[in-house]
Amino acid sequence: MEWQKALRRICSDRKSSAFVLTKKSVRLLARMAKSGIGATKLVKVAEKIFNAHPAMASVWHIAQITHKLAGSPKNLISALEQFLADMEAHAKASISHASDWLPEGKILTHSFSSLVFQSLICASQKEKRFEVICTASFPGGEGILLARELVKAGIKVNLVSDLQSFVWLTQCQAMLIGADAWCEDGVVHKVGTRILALFSRQWGLPVWSIGTSEKRLPVRWSERMKGEAPLLVRDAISQDRTLYDLTDWELITGVIDEFGVHRL
Amino acid sequence: MEWQKALRRICSDRKSSAFVLTKKSVRLLARMAKSGIGATKLVKVAEKIFNAHPAMASVWHIAQITHKLAGSPKNLISALEQFLADMEAHAKASISHASDWLPEGKILTHSFSSLVFQSLICASQKEKRFEVICTASFPGGEGILLARELVKAGIKVNLVSDLQSFVWLTQCQAMLIGADAWCEDGVVHKVGTRILALFSRQWGLPVWSIGTSEKRLPVRWSERMKGEAPLLVRDAISQDRTLYDLTDWELITGVIDEFGVHRL
Incomplete structure (x- = not known):
């Protein structure tokens, strides 16, 4: 099962930044939801990622979204993708502010x-x-x-x-x-x-x-x-x-x- | 020339402790003096070692001894060997005090x-x-x-x-x-x-x-x-x-x- 391998990789990754791991987690959950994997499994996977990275706030947010919307795959996918898009847009804005401030x-x-x-x-x-x-x-x-x-x-x-x-x-x-x-x-x-x-x-x-x-x-x-x-x-x-x-x-x-x- | 190789090794050694490097330096200088190498050369070698390790006190003492006695190889060898023997005896005493104190x-x-x-x-x-x-x-x-x-x-x-x-x-x-x-x-x-x-x-x-x-x-x-x-x-x-x-x-x-x- 491809997604289990991806999950293990995300959970054991101690090198990548929170930003990179969040992207990977969103992509994994969206792929799983698209392929029809059930709500309980989705919530478990999201929790597993957060438990593996309990200091990563963005992964906590993803688990919250998954918990709330796992019953409705379409809404879940769209919320996760929105979260990622927001995070990327926010990152760009933060980078711009920081570069002005530096x-x-x-x-x-x-x-x-x-x-x-x-x-x-x-x-x-x-x-x-x-x-x-x-x-x-x-x-x-x-x-x-x-x-x-x-x-x-x-x-x-x-x-x-x-x-x-x-x-x-x-x-x-x-x-x-x-x-x-x-x-x-x-x-x-x-x-x-x-x-x-x-x-x-x-x-x-x-x-x-x-x-x-x-x-x-x-x-x-x-x-x-x-x-x-x-x-x-x-x-x-x-x-x-x-x-x-x-x-x-x-x-x-x-x-x-x-x-x-x-x-x- | 064997001693030049040994000298280069001592000078470039960034891993060994001062204690080990001091022993090696004394052995090198004693060997050189025994083989009839002149006073100027001996002083230069001792200075070279100290310049390569300017934070090692024991190597400074060796350079002082060499500077003082290089003209008299027998006395130099005996003083260097005495220095090493003293240092080893002192180390044993220090270790004993430290182990009691610990x-x-x-x-x-x-x-x-x-x-x-x-x-x-x-x-x-x-x-x-x-x-x-x-x-x-x-x-x-x-x-x-x-x-x-x-x-x-x-x-x-x-x-x-x-x-x-x-x-x-x-x-x-x-x-x-x-x-x-x-x-x-x-x-x-x-x-x-x-x-x-x-x-x-x-x-x-x-x-x-x-x-x-x-x-x-x-x-x-x-x-x-x-x-x-x-x-x-x-x-x-x-x-x-x-x-x-x-x-x-x-x-x-x-x-x-x-x-x-x-x-x-």
Whole structure:
């Protein structure tokens, strides 16, 4: 069964951004609904995806939509497709706002957010001059991937180890991150974001998070949102698998969404 | 020429501990002196090693000895061998003091110090109960090697990414590191030590450094002591190559050397 394979892939994917996984989830659910798969199964699949990614707000919204409309495949497909279209339109608007807002100089980021990446590309096209300090972002090392993509796009980059970044942030104009979720207590994002934000604010560096309203998750942070990080090494050594942490709202200077730039 | 190959290896070695590199340097210089190589050459070689490892105190002492005694090969060899023998005896004494001092519970360490490793082994033989939180310690990842060696020795280990460690340190009884040098301004050690020590002390966690008197470097910290870290990735991406940083004495709770445990 093709869709079961796709489901397993989505559930075990620890590399792709929330944005990419949301697209894949919508496509999968729409395909399943089109092929006549029943409501109970659809709801289960949507819940399974959210349980595999409990820190991804957009996947929570998809599960909500599926729960509400699974009995009416046509409406479900249309609502899911509308959700995706909205999310894409919102992303474009957020990227445009972020690229206008982006200060020149050095920008610190952590992990790989599609929205951060596209905002930087867009700011570069607007001829802003900046350099991106990318943390390697272990476990996972998504910052290395981001650095590679930015270099390909002709953007000035400095790749630093996660602990080296504390020296670099003192030279930065802003820390800009994405968000896996904007939950009730703060921003859910790659592990390490909290300590970087804490130190940034102590230093006086503003910390901004870019997202869209689909990132809003109307629940409180819980331990299960920590997710499951890839292993640092394959050896039989006990390892911390925490993938996400919570950066309290009080550490966040502001957010950028499709409506604009909001200082908190 | 065999010694030139050995010299190149010592100079380019970014993985071995100061302890291991010091032994190799002494062996090389003694071998050269025995084979009748002239004083000027010997001094140059000793300086070359120190210039390649400007943060390693013991290598500085070796260069001092070579400078003083290069004209008298017999005396040089005997002084170098005495230095090595002293350093080994001092290491044993330090390890014994550290293993007596080591608190039970969770111990945070960063990078791979031979003295820390052996102190942990010794404490374990004394039936102390503890778990070692090893930071991965990028760039280089020496903490992964340490975790592997500790597991082999039957010691309980938790390997954590460099940024995950800030959560773990709040559960620890002490942070224990080695030292590349105890210089005038503080402890020179793997990059990231400073921010970990800063946060540890803010949290109330004591920070201890184990070494021997051969680690004392009577000079001030300078930019050249930053060393040259291995690359995070081989791509043509600009990367921070800082290998060492300075942890000011005011962040260090105390040091352990061959004379005992000294609270500062």
